[in-house]
Amino acid sequence: MLPLVVYVILALVFAVFVALFAVQNATQITVTFLAWQWNTSVAVVILGAAAFGATFGGLLALVREIQLKLKLRGAQGQVRRLETLLEEVEAARTKAQELSSKAGSVTEQQ
Numbered sequence: 001m002l003p004l005v006v007y008v009i010l011a012l013v014f015a016v017f018v019a020l021f022a023v024q025n026a027t028q029i030t031v032t033f034l035a036w037q038w039n040t041s042v043a044v045v046i047l048g049a050a051a052f053g054a055t056f057g058g059l060l061a062l063v064r065e066i067q068l069k070l071k072l073r074g075a076q077g078q079v080r081r082l083e084t085l086l087e088e089v090e091a092a093r094t095k096a097q098e099l100s101s102k103a104g105s106v107t108e109q110q
Contacts, residue, residue, distance in 0.1 A: 015050075022046040 022043035030039050 011054075018046065018050045022050075 025042040025046065027042055028039055029042055029045070030037060031045060
């Protein structure tokens with residue numbers, strides 16, 4: 001997995017290329033969506049689409065991050081429960097060994 005710095009650098013390089021492409025294609029166009037219609041430059045459409053894509057991708061990444069953190073929290077809780085159970089079993093085993101050694105020494109004395 002790449003470090004976060006590499007992702008940030010790649011994102012900045014991509015953003016620069018998108019900005020250069022948008023600036024080089026700055027002609028006016030008419031955008032029609034459902035009942036709306038407006039005149040704008042291709043650069044605004046390109047930058048808007050890139051911003052929307054980055055925002056949508058960031059939201060998806062955030063949802064995934066939250067899911068993973070919740071899953072991790074559940075696994076950590078299970079580990080704690082299992083560690084407690086292990087300690088209880090080891091304590092019972094030690095106690096059983098002590099009782100069995102005491103019983104063996106009592107039998108030998110008789």
